[in-house]
Structure formats: C-alpha cells, structure tokens
Amino acid sequence: MNNATTTVKLLQVDLTDPVTHMDVTKLRVGFVTERDPVEHMKKNSGAERLRLEFRQNCKLFLLKMVSKLFEKAPLKYPLVRNVSVLDPRVLLKSKEVSTRKLTTVLRRLVETGRIEDKCCDEIIREFGHFHDHSLMSASDSFRDFNPQSGRLDEFYQEHLSNKAECRHLWEVVKLVLVLSHGQASVERGFSVNKDVMVENLKEHSLIAQRVIKDRVHSVGGLLNIAYTKELLLSAASARQTYHMYLDDQRRLKQDEEKTQKRKGMMEEITQIKANKKRMEEYIRVLMKSADHNADKAESQGQLSFISKSNGLRRAAKEKERHLETLERQLTDKLKELKDTP
Template sequence: MGHHNAVQINEKIEKVCSEIGFQNLIQLSMDGPNVNWKTFSLAQQNIEQQTGRQMLNVGSCGLHTLHNAFRTGCASTDWDLGNALSSLKWLFKDVPARREDFTEVTGSTSFPLDLCSHRWLENVEVAERALTILPSLKTYISAAKTKKITEPCTKSFKKAEGIVHDDLFPAKLNFFLMVAREITPFLKLYQTDKPMLPFMSGDLTNILRSLMEKFVKPSVMMSATNTLKLLKVDHEEQDNHVDVNKVKVGFATERALVEHVKNSGAERLRLEFRQNCKLFLVKMVSKLFEKAPVKYPLVRSLSVLDPRVLLKNKELSSQKLTTVLRLLVETARLEEKCCDDVLREFGQFFDTSLMLASDSFHKFTPQSDRLDEFYHGLLANKAEFRHLWEVVQLALILSHGQASVERGFSVNKEVMVENLKEHSLIAQRVIHDHVLIIGGLHNVGYSKELFLSASAARQKYHMYLDEERRQKQDQQKALKRKTLMEEVSEMKAKKKRMEEDVRVLMKSADGNAEKAEATGKLSLISKSNGLRRAANEKQRNLKTLEQKLTEKMKELNDAL
C-alpha cells in the first residue's frame, strides 16, 4: 500500500468486502504499525454498522512483535551492535583488494555477513560469523596499522578498529546470541500456514517467563503461576529485580566476562555491561507486554484447543472454552442459545472421545501435526459434536501472523520484471502456489485439458488483444460522449445566460424610451437605442449559439 493512510487502506477493504460480504470478515491480520490499528478501528466500525457484528481481535502478528521487541532491547543499550556488524560487512564488501589482503595476512577465507536491519533475529549467523573471525580481524587491523598492508581510510575500518579494541565485544555478541537463540525456535515454528494460534499463548508465555527469570527475583516469579499473573508482574520495578551481578547473561557471556577480567580487571566496565544486559531484557519484555498477542483474552483462551493442554484439566479447559464463547457472543459471531450446547458437547467429547484417543493427544506435536486435520478426524461429520465443531472451525480460521503474506512478498519480488502487468503476476503466483501445494513440478498432472489450454494460448492472446482494443475504443467513445455532454451542458447554460441578458437589455431599453417620452429628454432616447443595439447583437450571437448547440446535440445523439 506504500504511503497510504488508514482511510485509503480502509477503502480498499470496503471494496473487497462489498464483494465477499462484510459479515464474512472475521479478522484483520496485521503486523502492528499504528496505521494498521487505525484501519482496524475504521473497519470494525463499518462492519458493526452494516452487520451488527465485530471482528475478532487477537492483536498483531506475533512474529513481528518478537522481532520488534528484540530490536528495542538492542537499541536500549549503548553497544551499537547494528552499526558494528554492518561496518564489518562494509569493510570488505565489493573491495577485492582488501579481501585479498585479509586472506593473505590471516589465512582465513571467511568474511562478515550482511546485517538484516529490519529482522534483527535473523542476524544470529551474522553475529556468529563476527565472533568466529574476530581473531583474524585483530590480525588484519594490526597488519594495517603496522603498514604491512594498505590501511583503509574509511569509517568502516575505524569502526572495526574500535571493535577489536573493545574487550567486551565478544561478551556483547554472546549475550545478543543467547537471547536471539532463545527466541529463534518460536520464529521457525510459526513460519507456517498451519493454524497455530492455540499454541501461541503457551509459547509466548514460556518466552516471557524465561526472559523475566533472568533479571526478576525468583520469589516474584513464583507467584506468577499462569499467563495472566505473569502479565501483572511489575517487571520494571527495581525492587523486583535481582542484584545486577546476578543477572543471567548466559554461559558463553560469563566466560567472556571472565576473560575480560583476566585481561583488564576493569570492574566498572563489567558492571556497566551487566546493567546494559538487564536494560536489554527489561525493554524487550516491556515491548512484549505492550504488543504481544498473549495480552488478548481470546488468544489466551484458545489454548483450550492445544491437545496437550486440553488433556490436563477438564475444568480449566471448560473455563477457557467459556471465555471463547463469551467473546464470540459479544462480537455476534455465535448465538447465545448455542453456548450451552457447545459446552455440553465439549463435556461429552472430553469424557468419551478424548479418553479413547488420549494417546493421540499426548503424542501431538505442533512441529509435525496439524490442528485442523487432528480435530477434523475427531469432530467432523458427527452429529453429537455439531455445535462444538462449528466453534472449533471458527477458531482455527484465525491467523497467527503474517508469515504467509511476507513469503508472498518475497515470491512477488522474485517473479516481478519490468512492465509486468497485474494479471500476469497473478497468473504466475497461481502457478507457483499450485506447484508448491502439490509438492513440486514432478507432481504436476498433464491432463488433456492442460494440453488444449496450452495449444490455444496464442488464440487466447489474440482474443485478449482484440478485447483490449475493444475496451480502448469503448473508453474513447465514453470519453467523447462525456466531453460532448459537458460541451452541451456548457452551451445550454451559456444560452440561458444570453437569453437573460437580451431580456434585461430590452427591458432597460423600453424603460428608457418610456422615460424619454414622459420627460422629453433626448439623452434617454440615445441610451435606449444603444441598449437595443446591444440586445440585437446578443440576439445574433444567440442564434449562432443555437445553431452550434443543434449541431452538438446531433453529434451527441450519433455518439450514443
């Protein structure tokens, strides 16, 4: 959408909804900018006015939220890791001479990797490579400073020089990696089109708990026995924090700190580093508290559909399902009279079917299994679970993030070339998605219809060109009609004005003539004659205009 604002985006949504029906818009999945939330608000108002329903709100994309929280944590420190890692890459990027010098001096052929500035959690390999080549980088910098090789006169070299003189840089990278590796499994798991929202509450809660346990006192964390209580912990309160020396920074980071103490013994720098680590964690958790989908009741309650959670406690699962039903009723997505049937069927399902299939519930894994297929086998086409299955279907439709959309952008970027028209791009995407769904080109079915369609491609292309020409001609005719109608309207308006002018002039002339007759003033006669001459001139112009108007009307009728 480029730089479009919320109103413009909402207009596009309205156009689509006018075709599919506003009542069918259940959710707006988004990545979190304020303009998207404004769009959500406008769309919500529109849908409620037209249908009496509301969209279900599960927050913004959990993947984007984690990325942004991690970036916020990095930015809160004074380490400037982004600039450091980027400078290392630019030091050798597109400069063969420096790369040759680096390899000659160090014997290494490994070079820094590109930093991804908008997806910080994808920089794990970048940080790992920086750690790996750090000794070689020190050798290269030393050789350049001693004039064994040419010293680059660039900002990136100055930054690299500062990096090798920063004894805490390995510790900074190791802490960066420790936090990133803790979150990366979540990102990999949720980069899928499978229904994953029922798992998100538990997974995000585990991430939050793990991050908070690194700097929040154990006594405080012990009281946070569930997600809601965890979200109520005042993680920014200093009294709830452990001593800065007890902040958990990771095994590799601790070792790097030990090496730093051995080499320099600067206790103040070590304490400042730990303080930065705590600040990193606090800001990251704050951003997650503010933006993470887990703060929404529907997301927390949908964990009832996680087979591993469902099996544990019938009463707790019933409470979560009740919350889901309440939210569906409040948004007019479910009739209130159906709720008791859903709860009754759920109890029956738990007591009978669930117990019989308990092994499949225990063995369910989000990495390899699909929730929709799992519950379809247990609930679909069974009259005794009809109402429950409708609710489960609605819940599994909800999107957990923007992964598929983001992948679509990447695919579009790959297939787009200059002068590619929209329908050509759509056709290529349809082909790409079909090949992806069937598992590769080798699984494409070469039917008779496919061959006939391919053989008729040239004919279809000519038909398309003919249609394009016809549409162009129609557009030209429509434009001509519009122009003629505007000209006719303008001429009619001009005619009306001229008729009024003639009437006024003749009336004034008659008035002056009557006054001249009554008073005997010759000047009034002269004035009256002048007005009549002007009126006669207007009359002649009016006749000319009427002739032109007649011609235009005829031309317009011919165009119609």
C-alpha cells in the same frame, strides 16, 4: 523527547505540548529556502515577519504530518510491536525479552479467538526448549539472518517445522506469519511474490503466475506435475486464447473511448444551452431597460433617456448576434451527437 527511548514511549509523546517543540527560529527549511528570505529582507523591511510566519507554517505542517504518521502507525498495536520476536536476530539477543514478547503475542491471539488459552503454557514451554537447544546450536544462522534477502517462512520451515517437540510453537509461528503477510513487504521477509514479479507485469499475469507457482509448490516440483489431457489442450490453445483476450481488450477500449466522447459532447451541449439561456435572459433585461428609458424620455421630455435607450438596444442587437452563434453551435453539436455511433 529525551525520555522516548522505546517504541511505546515514542508513541506516547504529546505532540501538542510546546515543550517538545523545536524553537521555530532553529527550524531547518533548506539552503535555498533560507537564502531567498535573506535576499528579500534586504529589499523589504517587513520581510522578517513574513519569514517567521513561513517558519511557523512549516512547523504546523510537520506537526500535522507526524500526527498522521502516529495515527496510522501499525506500531501502536501491541501485537505488531511484539511480533518482532520472530526476527532471528532479536530472538538470539535475550531469552527473557523474547519470552515476554511471545507472551504478549499469545495474549492478543487468545483475545481475538485465534488460539485457545489452554495451549499457551505449552507453547511457552516449547519456546524455552527451542531457545535453549535448537537456537544455541544454530546461533550463527540466526545472527546472520538478512531480512533484505531471506524469508522468515523458509527460515523457520528449516529450523522449526521438523521438530515434533515444538509443533504447537510452529503452528503459532505460521499463524503470525500469515497474519503479517498482507501488510508486509519483501524487505521484511514475509512476501513470496518476489519470486514471480517482473517489471511491467500486469495484474492478470501476476495472479496467473502466482497460481502456477503455488500449484507447482503444492505437488512438490515440476517433475511431479500430472500432464492431463485438459492441461495439454489448454497449453495448445494458449496463444489463441491470448489473441481473443487482446481483441476483447481492444473492443473494451474502443467502447470506452466512444463513451468518453459522447460524455464530452453532452457536457459541451449542456454548457452551450446554459450560455444560451443566460444570453436570452441578458437580452431580455437589456430590452426591458431600453423600453423603460424610452417611456421616461416620452413622459419627461429628456433626450438623455433616448440616448440611453438607443445604447441599450444596440447592446441587445450585439448580444442577439452572439445568441445566433450559440444556436448554430448547439445545432452542430446535436447533429454530431446524433451521427456518433
């Protein structure tokens, strides 16, 4: 583990190798969990074995959890690891490292058919020019970039999009940002949904607000919107449309409740029928056993078989009363199902 100094080396660690595992006796499981076994060991001589088994199970759980994290980690993809070249702070540290990361990104984009390989040399040349001139002159803004509040699309829109000598590089940056947007969070500086999201906002409202925001942005601001007749009519009837939507949702909810109610009643009826069938079979077996014991009593002349036969018949009578109760329940449920709209 001491050699896992980079992301790639960390992903290459063999989790099944016992050499990389911590001693199970040194595994920290929490103060309360540590205290309870100690109290138990004072009362039970075999508690030490149970304590070791518990720690071993904790270790197995951690191994499986970390293995799953490694399996699902996006960092195992070279494109994801090297896209960090777009982090302004990483870009500022080393031109050589940034160029190497960009080369890997370009290689992956060529392999997937996103760009043509003949453009790569020009993109790398533009990147070198951008790093030597534009980046150095605005190094403070690159160094102070905060991914918690800043957005990479806006950042590079300001520093890169207006430079004609870097137009091929700008196309690649836009492509990578678009590819990253679907899996990125606001904290990573890719998401633009942060501007329209509020608490308890439903999916339809979020989509509608996002469409409106994109439209306003595409025309260059609120002052450039063309207020057409269709737009004014839509705004005037918005409240009526909203109430119609609420009525539709209310009807859908009522229909869903009725469907769930009928489904629950059908399940109850099925269960009652199954219980009734089992009860009938049980009564049949009891009566058959009672008749068999009566025949043995008659053929062998032993009164004990008569006693067994009578006991079985009494049990069958009791089950028949239970069966009558089930039949009444079944009749009531069928009537209730018929009356349910």
